[in-house]
Amino acid sequence: MPTTTVTTGRPAKASAERAGSLLxxxxxxxxxxxxxxxxxxxPLLxxxxxxxxxxxxxxxWVASVAQFGYAFGLLVFAPLGDSVNRRRLVAVLSLVTTAALTGAALATGTTALAAAVLVASAATVVPQLLVPLVAQRAPVERRARHVAAVIAGLFTGIVAARVLGGLIGQAFGWRVVFVGxxxxxxxxxxxxxYALPAERPRRSGPLFSGLTTLPSVVRRSPDLWxxxxxxxxxxxxxxxxxxSLALLLTGPSYHLSTATAGLFGLFGLAASVVAPLAGGFVDRFGAATVVxxxxxxxxxxVPLxxxxxxxxxxxxxxxxxxHAALVASHVANQTLALTTTATPATANxxxxxxxxxxxxxxSALAGSAFGWWGWGGVCAVAGVWLGLGWLTTSVRR
Incomplete structure (x- = not known):
């Protein structure tokens, strides 16, 4: 009997590990x-x-609208992962995003395009619904690597948007990119x-109760802040x-085509390579050192x-x-966000x-700065933003 248990248990465990890897x-x-x-x-501007x-x-400004929409969607939809069926929420948000992207492809003016991009970006928050799930289900000894794999996928998508978006847009038009x-x-x-594991909501109460607790969660955790x-x-x-890079590359300084400028996104692959390395550095040297x-x-x-x-x-x-700096900072800071409080989904x-x-x-300020002062204005905005991010947090609270 003991022999039978071991024999049947190992294949079951191996099958579960394969299923987890595929997921x-x-x-x-x-x-x-x-x-x-x-x-x-x-890249299509x-x-x-x-x-x-x-x-x-x-x-x-259409590009910055997308980021505002994503921030709004995160604020509203991401906390719902603790209170509603995650499978159903991912399906609904995917369909809403699909409809909005189709609307963007059919837009007849800048305002209609911006509105469609806003809705699509607000609904495309699926990654941040899945990161806490990955961290929760991963083996403890491989948790950082699993989270880093999702982060690597995120940055690979950003690269693909710039490279493939520029190439396809140049060849077939920008509307085809949105349809694809x-x-x-x-x-x-x-x-x-469909592939997500079935789960019961882990918390009862008002639907948007996670949203209302955000300020207090940040206020109680200096590390999260x-x-x-x-x-x-x-x-x-x-x-x-x-x-703003596409504006520089296609402008009078370089006169590159949209497709050629889009190839610059290949440099973003550095982020996908750095992500797993950054996870190891965080485990070894600590998040503060990596940031x-x-x-x-x-x-x-910036001066470069x-x-x-x-x-x-x-x-x-x-x-x-x-790109290396961004992803290393992201892995370290998100590790803090997921581990520094008792409510990781809300903290995330x-x-x-x-x-x-x-x-x-x-990015909104950079667009205006480029119109007024050119590429130097964009670099100035980036430098100021870095300074504010570091100096604001350099004094212990």
Whole structure:
């Protein structure tokens, strides 16, 4: 009898591990697709402006609208993971995102496009519903690697949005990019919802009770507050530079096509490589050390970006540096957010909302700065954002 138990138990355990690995891969791919939806407009701004008879700088605000929408969606929908069926929520949000992306493809003007992008970005919060699930179900000894896999998928999606979006937009038009994103979102979103394990809501009470507790959760945890502010500074600097880069590359300094400019997104693959390394560094040296190093690397990248206004090699180096800094900071700060309180889902919502709010504000300012002062103005916004993120949290509270 003992022999039979061991023999049947091992295959069952191996089968469960394979199923868990396949689910992790599916979640990472779904994360990549949904994350790409937030950044679809950025590499397509020159094409959108030409189609609507405007200038690229005049439609740059559409890219920042996407980030504001995502921050709003995180604030409203992400805490629901603690109170409603996560499978059903992922399916509904995927369908809403699909409908909004289709509406963006049919938009006849900048306002209609911005409204559709706003709705799509607000509904495409599936990754942040799944990260707490991955952390909860992962083996303790592999938890950081599992979370890093999802983060790597997220940044891969950002790269794909810029590279593939630019190439497909140049070849077939920017509307085709939104249609393709709608199809992928529907297929992968529904597939992920179907594959998620069945679960009962872990908390009763008002539907949006998680939202109302956000301020008190942040106020009671100095580490969470510090993680929120520092990631808002880091993500804001990255957003200011990255969402405006297409304007520089397709402008008079380089005269590149939209497709060629989109290839710059390949440098973002540095983030996918750094993510698992950053997880190991956090475990070994601590989150604070990793964030400090990431800020130093980002600070070095800003003058390199400024120099890249006229020297292409500097843009190459700066693009790799800023992506490595962003993902290292993200892994470290999100680790703090998920472990520093007794309510990790709510803390994670506060953390991601803070980051995207900082990114949306900085990218909006960068669009205006580019119109007034050119690429130097964009670099100044990034530098100021980094300074605010670090100095605001450098004094212990």
């Amino acid at each position: 992790l891969v599916l979640i990472a791919v779904c994360t990549a697709v949904t994350a790409a939806n937030i950044y679809l407009a950025a 020159p094409l959108i402006a030409h189609d609507f008879g405007s200038t690229a700088s005049a439609v740059a 994103a709608a199809v992928l979102t529907a297929v992968l979103g529904l597939a992920t919802a 510090r993680a929120c502010v520092r990631q808002a500074g880091m993500y804001g600097a990255w957003s200011a530079l990255w969402t 400090r190093s990431a800020y130093l690397l980002a600070a070095v990248s 970006f400024w120099l890249g206004g006229h020297a292409l090699w500097a843009l190459f180096v700066a693009a790799v540096a800023v 919502t506060a953390y991601v909302v803070a980051g995207f709010a900082g990114g949306a504000t900085a």
